[in-house]
Amino acid sequence: MSVTEQHVTAAVQAVAQVQEQAAEELPNLITILEHFFPKSHFVHFLFSWENLVFSFLVLGFITFRAISAARKNEFLPKGLQNRWELVMEGLAEFVTSILGPRGMEHVPFLGTMFLYILLQNWLGLIPLMKSPTSAWSTTIALALITTVYIQWVGIKEHGFFNYLKHLAGNPIGILGVALIPLMLVINLSIEFFAVPLSLSLRLFANVSSEDKLLYKFAELNAMYHWLPFFFQLFANVLVILFSFIQAFVFLLLSTVYISLILPHEHDEDHNAASEKSPSPIHSPST
Amino acid sequence: MEFFQENIHLTEVLVQLIAFLIVFFTLKKFAWKPLLAIIQSRRERFESEWGGIEKTKQEVAALQKDYLAHLQKIEEEARAKMQEAVQEGRRLAREIQEKARLESQTSFEKAKANIELEVQKARLTLRQEIADLSIRVAEKILTEKMAGAQQEKKALEILGELEKKL
Numbered sequence: 001m002s003v004t005e006q007h008v009t010a011a012v013q014a015v016a017q018v019q020e021q022a023a024e025e026l027p028n029l030i031t032i033l034e035h036f037f038p039k040s041h042f043v044h045f046l047f048s049w050e051n052l053v054f055s056f057l058v059l060g061f062i063t064f065r066a067i068s069a070a071r072k073n074e075f076l077p078k079g080l081q082n083r084w085e086l087v088m089e090g091l092a093e094f095v096t097s098i099l100g101p102r103g104m105e106h107v108p109f110l111g112t113m114f115l116y117i118l119l120q121n122w123l124g125l126i127p128l129m130k131s132p133t134s135a136w137s138t139t140i141a142l143a144l145i146t147t148v149y150i151q152w153v154g155i156k157e158h159g160f161f162n163y164l165k166h167l168a169g170n171p172i173g174i175l176g177v178a179l180i181p182l183m184l185v186i187n188l189s190i191e192f193f194a195v196p197l198s199l200s201l202r203l204f205a206n207v208s209s210e211d212k213l214l215y216k217f218a219e220l221n222a223m224y225h226w227l228p229f230f231f232q233l234f235a236n237v238l239v240i241l242f243s244f245i246q247a248f249v250f251l252l253l254s255t256v257y258i259s260l261i262l263p264h265e266h267d268e269d270h271n272a273a274s275e276k277s278p279s280p281i282h283s284p285s286t
Numbered sequence: 287m288e289f290f291q292e293n294i295h296l297t298e299v300l301v302q303l304i305a306f307l308i309v310f311f312t313l314k315k316f317a318w319k320p321l322l323a324i325i326q327s328r329r330e331r332f333e334s335e336w337g338g339i340e341k342t343k344q345e346v347a348a349l350q351k352d353y354l355a356h357l358q359k360i361e362e363e364a365r366a367k368m369q370e371a372v373q374e375g376r377r378l379a380r381e382i383q384e385k386a387r388l389e390s391q392t393s394f395e396k397a398k399a400n401i402e403l404e405v406q407k408a409r410l411t412l413r414q415e416i417a418d419l420s421i422r423v424a425e426k427i428l429t430e431k432m433a434g435a436q437q438e439k440k441a442l443e444i445l446g447e448l449e450k451k452l
Contacts (some may be wrong), residue, residue, distance in 0.1 A: 009410075034443065051302075052298060062313070066317035066321075067313075067316050070317040075326060081321075085321055085324075109314075112318075116306065116309075135298075136294055137293075137298040137299050138302055140299055141299040141303045142306065144303065145303055148328070171423075247436070
């Protein structure tokens with residue numbers, strides 16, 4: 001059994017364990033509606049697309065609030081614009097601290113992804129809501145988008161043939177050429193399989209575990225006449241913290257993957273003639 | 287494979303992908319770009335104003351330096367003028383002293399000359415009076431007949447009178 005197969009088996013087992021417990025989650029608005037109106041087609045439709053409904057809620061919220069903040073466009077920000085600028089500046093500083101000044105063009109993608117994941121994670125804390133990231137379909141979609149974005153950055157920065165050369169392990173000499181198939185398999189497995197799998201599985205497993213934790217404490221409250229209320233309060237604080245950490249880890253790993261695929265200094269020296277001047281630190285990409 | 291099919295709903299993944307991409311491009315155009323642009327313009331304005339403040343501070347420092355140099359120059363000039371005035375005062379004092387000394391000397395000389403003149407005049411007057419008295423004594427001796435003792439007494443009175451006058 002190869003290393004990749006072992007990883008896949010381990011991942012499948014982990015997902016199976018989480019899935020076994022996934023049925024145990026706090027009821028949300030849609031499950032309640034489904035319980036009371038089992039024959040309604042509309043409710044059944046909502047129930048079938050439960051994760052997407054909550055995801056769209058988050059997407060709608062982010063879009064509405066961000067555009068409202070941007071429309072104010074005041075030189076001296078206050079209120080909503082001030083808060084959004086604070087978040088955006090914080091994200092921009094974090095990303096540029098890893099990627100350097102050129103990382104500014106990746107801030108919109110990474111920032112949107114971070115906010116989307118964070119709010120999806122926190123949505124499960126609101127009564128009658130659910131974290132869409134507790135479903136693997138949601139996290140795998142986000143991980144796939146991130147993977148495609150990273151590879152697109154690689155193609156854009158290196159050029160298509162240099163990118164292929166990179167995937168082939170930058171072969172030098174006869175040995176390098178002979179190893180091209182092996183390197184291609186390894187790099188393709190890592191870039192297009194291991195990365196999205198690790199990104200999606202980590203997020204999905206953690207958030208669904210958090211949901212499970214909240215459910216268990218709620219169950220304890222019902223069983224022991226509200227005595228463990230303070231424990232549940234503590235669990236809520238933990239969930240807030242861990243949800244943030246998971247979103248941050250996703251952001252951090254995505255940024256690191258982008259930094260790994262960006263041309264390094266020796267590549268830049270090599271391509272100095274064709275190198276464009278670096279974009280200014282805080283100019284937004286078009 | 288069945289496991290993946292059970293847990294990953296491809297339609298859901300696809301919709302999630304499309305929805306995220308739509309929101310990402312919308313936010314990139316209508317939220318990230320304007321907000322980052324305004325942050326950038328604010329930063330540039332602060333930097334330019336900060337540069338202006340730095341320039342003004344340098345100008346103020348240069349002005350302060352010039353002012354201090356000017357002040358020092360004024361102080362040196364004032365000190366020099368004060369020294370000059372003191373020297374002038376001392377010179378004037380010396381001149382006044384010299385003048386006073388000369389004037390006093392002149393007055394003294396004049397007074398001395400006057401005294402000598404007066405003494406000479408007094409001597410002349412005395413001499414004339416002595417001569418007159420001698421003549422009168424001689425006239426009296428000649429015109430009056432007096433006893434020897436009386437004559438001697440008279441002569442002594444006249445001499446005593448002469449001594450008093452001198």
